[in-house]
Amino acid sequence: MNFINHKLKVLAFVALGSGVFLSCAQSKNAIASKSAKETSQAGKVVPTNLKWSERMMLSEMQRFPEAWMLDFSKSPKWTYPSAIVLDGAEKLYAKTGKKEYYDYISGFGKELIKEDGTILTYDLDKYNIDMLNSGNVLLYLYEKEKKDKYLKALQTLRLQIEGQPRTNEGSFWHKKIYPYQVWLDGLYMGMPFYTHYTKDFVKGAEAQKAYDDIILQFDSVQKNLLDKKTGLLYHAWDESKEQAWANKETGLSPNFWGRAMGWYGMAMVDVLDYLPENHPGRARLISYIKSYADAIIKVQDKKSGLWYQVLDKPLANGNYEEATASAMFVYTMIKSVNKGYLPKSYKTAAKKGYDGIIKNLITVDENGVVNLNKCCAVAGLGGKPYRDGSYEYYVNEQIRSNDGKGTGPFILASLEFEK
Known part of the structure; x- marks a missing residue:
């Protein structure tokens, strides 16, 4: 009997020992695989195991440690591209809760808005519509922090809308120095x-009036800038037909510039976030998105999935597949599919464009920092020196990497695909 008991005890001990050995081995394996993972990320400023949205956002924060630097600014100035990247930061903060994203946005407000609500470098009297875009960052910060200085700055920007000069039909001029000109x-x-702003601060009849005015802007553009043959929209329209770039009969600029169309698409999908569900103009705006998407799919490169700097002349000398427009088109389409503005079938074109960007326009440095290449730095019309809107003008503007007008929409598009 004693012998049997002893044998049972020995077996139990061996079993227990092998269990301990097994669990030790397992935990050693877990530690080893964790440390291998960490080693693979060692020396990476931006971890490569994150989603593209975060990888690009962290890369931007690496390149531009302060948000005011986002447009390659050497000193803090009130400009529009920062706001597009910061829109991505807002959504990433909401998704991940990582405070570094919030701090980055908050730093923009701290630097650009003085305690009395004055906006650094902003001049209301210029009536430059570009200057309203960064107001989106202040709407976010005011909602989060309720600082009086943000409210005052917002009211100043809203004042600009009151005084913004308009065409006879009611379309906003692009800037006071560009009379009678409407740009996409x-x-x-x-x-x-x-x-x-209207959704957050305006009520009743005044809100209705503002929403009607917003829809009028899109109706007017569809009426005056749309090319019925291709479904594409021209970069700009001069009501006075006086500009050298304007067609003497129609007032239209001569080319379909990729990014101008990109801006227009993003405008429609982003406005729908705040336009009341029951507003009669809503269905019209969604119908514009549908005809817009059909038109851009027709000029999407079949092989790469990308879009050209001048949309309808892919084979012309000097034309190139351009990153900012491609990212904007992808964002507009995938967000429209996710929101139900476009049928699910449009996701195919959006995904082809998105994959094309990653394959052809994205490079990753050894330290994990992600770059978006082949961004048109800037393009406009008129001014000094005079920009004539010719094909040659558009393809000869500066090309650079990591322009916020491309990285911002890429982050936003990535977030839509990651949903």
Whole structure:
């Protein structure tokens, strides 16, 4: 009997020992695999195991440690591209809760808005519609922090809308120095801010009047800038037909610039975030998105999935697949699919464009920092030196990497695909 008991005890001990050995081995394996993972990320400023949205956002924060630097600014100035990247930071903060994203946005407000509500470098009298876009950052910060200085700055920007000069039909001029000119860019620069501000601060009949005015901006653009043959929209329209770039009969600029169309698409999908569900103009705006998406899919490169700097002339000398427009088109389409503005079938074109960006336009440095290449730095019309809107003008503007007008929409598009 004693012998049997002893044998049972020995077996139990061996079993227990092998269990201990097994669990030790397992925990050693877990530690080893964790340390291998950490080693693979060692020396990486931006971890490569994150989603593209975060990888690009962290890369931007690495390149531009302060948010006011986002447009390659050497000193703090009130400009529009920062706001697009910071829109991505807001959504990433909401998704991940990582405070570094919030601090980055908050730093922009701290630096650009003085305690009395004055906006650094901003001049109301210029009536430049570009200057409204960064108001979106202040709407966010005021909602979060309720600081009086943000409210005052917001009221100043809203004052600009009151005084912004208009065409006879009621379309906003792009800037006071560009009389009678409506640019597609201006719809993105002004309308999401105008709609969001109205939703947050305006009530009753005044709100209704503002929403009607916002829809009028899109109706007017569809009427005056749309090319019925292709469904594309021209970069700009001069009501006075006096500009050298303007067609003497139609007042239209001569080319379909990729980013101008990109701005317009983003304007529509972002305005719908704040336009009341029951507003009669809502269905019209969604119908504009549908015809817009059909038109851009027709000029999407079949092989790469990307779009060209001048949309309808892919084979012309000097034209190139351009990053900012491609990112904007992808964002507009995938967000429209996710929101139900476009049928799910449009996701195919959006995904082809998104994959094309990653394959052809993204490079990753050894330290994990992500770059977006082949961004058109800037393009406009008129001014000094005079920009004539010719094909040659658009393809010869500066090309650079990591322009916020491309990285911002890429982050936003990535977030839509990651949903």
